Amino acid sequence: MAQLGHSVIAVDSDAAKVESLSRGVAPLFEPGLDDLLAEVLPTGRLRFTTDYAQACDADVHFICVGTPQRKGENAADTTYVFAAAESLAPYLTAKALVVGKSTVPVGTAAKLRDHLQQGAPEGVQARLAWNPEFLREGFAIQDTVAPNRFVYGVDGPTADADVALLDEVYSGPLTSGMPRLVCDFPTAELVKVAANAFLATKISFINAMAEVCEAAGADVVLLADALGHDDRIGRKFLNAGVGFGGGCLPKDIRAFMARACELGADEALEFLREIDAINRRRRSRMVDLAREECGGTLIGKRVAVLGAAFKPDSDDIRDSPALDIAQAARSEGALVTVFDPKARESAQRAFPELAYADSIEEACQRADVVLHLTEWRQFREIDPAKLAVVLANPTIIDGRNTLDPVLWRSAGWSYRALGRPPV
Numbered sequence: 001m002a003q004l005g006h007s008v009i010a011v012d013s014d015a016a017k018v019e020s021l022s023r024g025v026a027p028l029f030e031p032g033l034d035d036l037l038a039e040v041l042p043t044g045r046l047r048f049t050t051d052y053a054q055a056c057d058a059d060v061h062f063i064c065v066g067t068p069q070r071k072g073e074n075a076a077d078t079t080y081v082f083a084a085a086e087s088l089a090p091y092l093t094a095k096a097l098v099v100g101k102s103t104v105p106v107g108t109a110a111k112l113r114d115h116l117q118q119g120a121p122e123g124v125q126a127r128l129a130w131n132p133e134f135l136r137e138g139f140a141i142q143d144t145v146a147p148n149r150f151v152y153g154v155d156g157p158t159a160d161a162d163v164a165l166l167d168e169v170y171s172g173p174l175t176s177g178m179p180r181l182v183c184d185f186p187t188a189e190l191v192k193v194a195a196n197a198f199l200a201t202k203i204s205f206i207n208a209m210a211e212v213c214e215a216a217g218a219d220v221v222l223l224a225d226a227l228g229h230d231d232r233i234g235r236k237f238l239n240a241g242v243g244f245g246g247g248c249l250p251k252d253i254r255a256f257m258a259r260a261c262e263l264g265a266d267e268a269l270e271f272l273r274e275i276d277a278i279n280r281r282r283r284s285r286m287v288d289l290a291r292e293e294c295g296g297t298l299i300g301k302r303v304a305v306l307g308a309a310f311k312p313d314s315d316d317i318r319d320s321p322a323l324d325i326a327q328a329a330r331s332e333g334a335l336v337t338v339f340d341p342k343a344r345e346s347a348q349r350a351f352p353e354l355a356y357a358d359s360i361e362e363a364c365q366r367a368d369v370v371l372h373l374t375e376w377r378q379f380r381e382i383d384p385a386k387l388a389v390v391l392a393n394p395t396i397i398d399g400r401n402t403l404d405p406v407l408w409r410s411a412g413w414s415y416r417a418l419g420r421p422p423v
C-alpha cells in the first residue's frame, strides 16, 4: 500500500513484530519483502505500532488479523477479528471505512458491522466493506500490487461511497484494467472460501487419481499432463504429491464445512470431508513408502527430510505436510533429519524433537531413505550423482513429483514417487 503511494500505519498486537518491522526486518520470509521495506521505510509513508490510537486519522482501516481453526473443532476462530474491531471502534470517524480482508465464515461481516457500531463514538455511523484477500505466500508482493481481481462486498446507505473509496485506494492496479466485482457481504465472504474449496478439490482429485494409479500400475504425472491439455480442466493444481497444507486451505475448508452445517447446508459440502481425508491419506502413504523402502520398519532408520515449509519460497510451517510426515516417521522410531532453505528456525521452534541440518548433504548423510517433501527449486537442482556419495544405498521418495526420475535413476538412485509405478 505504501509503495502504491498511500500513507500507511500498520497496527499489530505483537510488539516483537512491530519492533522488527520498524527496523526494516520482516518477521517472516517472503521473497522481496525486505527489499520492499528498505525502499519504502525511508519515504516515511509506512510506520508500525501496537497503538490503535495512532490509526485515528486513517480514511481506510483494513482488518487482516488471523482466523485460525478453533482448537478441537472445524470452525474458524474469529475472536481476533472481533477483538481488532473492538480496539478500533472508539477511533472511528464519519469518513472512515473499515475493510475486512481476513477470511471469515459467511455472516461475519454483518455481525462485525453491529459490533463496530456499538463501539463507535456517538453520532458516528460505522462503515464496513468486505474485500477478500487472494494473495499467495511466495508471491505476496506481486499478488498485492497486481492482483488478478478485486471483490468488494458492500451494504447499506454508504455502499456507493464505499466502492468509490476502495476504487481510490486501488486506483493504480484498477487503471491497468484489473477486474473488479461489487457484491453483497455474504457473496464477498464466500468468494474466498469457495476459491479455496475448489483448489483443495483439484489437488485432492489428482491425489485420488494417484491412489488409483498406484493400484493399477499407471503414472499419475502422465495422466495429469494428458488431462491438463483439456482447457476446461487445465494443468495447474494437478500436481500429485503429499497434498496441501499451510495456514489457509486446510483450515478454510474445515471452517467452510462447519459454517455450512450451521446454515443447514451441510450436505452441500459433505464432499469436502473426503477432500480433507484424501489429503491426509497421502501423508500416511508417504510414511508407508518410507517404511517399505527401509525393509518394513522405521525403527532406528535414518530418514532425511528435504523441506519443512508447507510450500516453497515461504518459511510458513503451519499444517506443513513435510513436518507432519517427519513427525510420523519419528514416532515410528526413525532418526529424522530435516533440511529447509528458509524454514529451519520456525520448524525448530515448533518441533524441537526433530534433528536439523545446515545443508542437503548433511541431512542425507548415511540416510536409509531421503524424502522430498517441499518443492524448493534448490531440490530440483540437486546433482543426484554428487549427492549419492553420502549414502550407502541411495534411495529417494519424491513426495512432490518434481524431480526427474530418469536423471535420479541413471545416477544410481532407487527412485520412487507417489502415484507412479516403481521400476
Ligand SMILES: NC(=O)c1ccc[n+]([C@@H]2O[C@H](COP(=O)([O-])OP(=O)(O)OC[C@H]3O[C@@H](n4cnc5c(N)ncnc54)[C@H](O)[C@@H]3O)[C@@H](O)[C@H]2O)c1
Pocket: 011, 012, 013, 014, 017, 064, 065, 066, 067, 080, 083, 084, 087, 101, 102, 103, 104, 133, 134, 135, 136, 137, 247, 248
Ligand atoms: N497467509 C495467506 O497466504 C493468506 C492469504 C489470503 C487470506 N489470508 C487470511 O488473512 C488472515 C491473516 O492471515 P495470516 O496468515 O497473515 O495470519 P497470521 O496469524 O500470520 O497473522 C495475523 C497477525 O494479526 C496479529 N493480530 C492478532 N490479533 C490482533 C489484534 N487484535 N490487533 C492487532 N493485531 C492482531 C497477529 O499478531 C499477527 O501478526 C486470515 O484470515 C487468513 O485466512 C491469508
